[in-house]
Amino acid sequence: MRRSFVLTLAAPAFATLALAQPPAAPTTPPTPPAQTGAPAGQENAVAATVNGESITLTEVDTLLKGTLPLTPLTVAQKRQMRIEVLSDIIDDLLLRQFLRKNGPKVDPAEIDAQLKAFGDKLKKDGKSLADFFKETGQTEAQVRESWTTAMQLTGYVKLNTTEEQLKAYFNANKDFFDHVEVKVQHVVLRVSKNATAVDRATAKEKLEAIRAEIAAGKLDFATAAKKNSHCPSAPNGGDIGYIARKGGLVDEAFAKAAFAMKSNELSGVIETDFGLHILQVTDRKPGTPSTYEKSATEVLDTYSDDFRTELIAKLRKQGQIQITVP
Known part of the structure; x- marks a missing residue:
């Protein structure tokens, strides 16, 4: 599943947390920056609270590393960049919270199989899962959570969407599928x-x-x-x-x-x-004319992206979100 979205033309492109793609799909998980850590004394500082669940400053700065310009930033500029990164983290957390309550269960064995397949793919390039975790600054637990969330979202959409809705979506977005x-x-x-x-x-x-x-x-x-x-x-x-x-x-x-x-x-x-x-x-x-039957998988994938965006907007309005980033 792709993560749609931000116009990176006018601002730095920030890595996103959760929705890494399981290796069975066309794309592999995104590569977040290596751990950076917050300033001394602020490692456990809370950047935001989302429905009672905390996001630490360290999490924010981990994703921020690698996007910072070479020239020093003012305090106000650094805070603004943190807030923009934090916005993505909040979106991902809201989605995970929703799917924990409403999403279909994912058998851990499915994730085991995905990890094995991905590990086999890495071996062909002379790497291992341990190398991947180290290079991307992720733990195995974080990758498992990301893939579980992606699979839950797809499963939830399938359970709550009719084929008629998907066909209507295809017709409304034919430029994309063509x-x-x-x-x-x-x-x-x-x-x-x-x-x-x-x-x-x-x-x-x-x-x-x-x-x-x-x-x-x-x-x-x-x-x-x-x-x-x-x-x-x-x-x-x-x-x-x-x-x-x-x-x-x-x-x-x-x-x-x-x-x-x-x-x-x-x-x-x-x-x-x-x-x-x-x-x-x-x-x-002009592209190439397509049909719903030939594009069904892509239709579900893209529909899920839009569903995610609309769901998060709704969850933001309903949620209790407090931002305390320094």
Whole structure:
């Protein structure tokens, strides 16, 4: 199962905790950074509490290591990066909590079989499971929990979804299953999830002014991106290449807007968790027509990703979440 999601174009790509893919599937577990540890005296500091369950600062900094820039950060900048990493950890914990109560049971023997298969695969590359655990900074228990959660989610979705629903989902997202791609360029102004309403409004006003200049022919899109975009693509005129409708490295709101546009059309201001964007589609690849029958496995996989996103949003609203990250 893929973890859909974040627009990594405007911010560092952070590793995620839980949903590593069992080795029987096409992809292997993601590689979290090695253990780093919190500052002396803060090893057991609580970064957040989720429905009474604590997340430590050490867990947050473990995932943060490797994404930090070479230049020193201010206290405020480091805290902001911790909060962004913490958001992913909270999502994963909320999902695990839900599945503990509602998900189907997973026989430990299934995980044993997955580990054996993965170990056999590693041997072909001259490595062992012990090497894998050391390199990724994970314990066997953590990997088992990750794979168990992934299998529980798939099982829960299967039990609570009809084939009619999956067929309707296929038809609504045929661009994705046909593997249609669009080439996109964008200008993004980075705005934190926790930005104030005033800061967000200021950024939107600035971006709307940039858009107005482009629309009036006073400024071409590439120049606007080079001058203003908070994205590594800025030097390339904001060109991020071809994207798929779902399952890639872009936020759902971003992809949805891009696929609804005609070539060279200028979008309005689009808001994602990572900022405010204007975008332009410069090309479209038609892909290959597909059928539900041939795409059934991929449909379930992608549907599960979207189900997960919607479920977590619901759990966040219902849950008791207290953030205390220093």
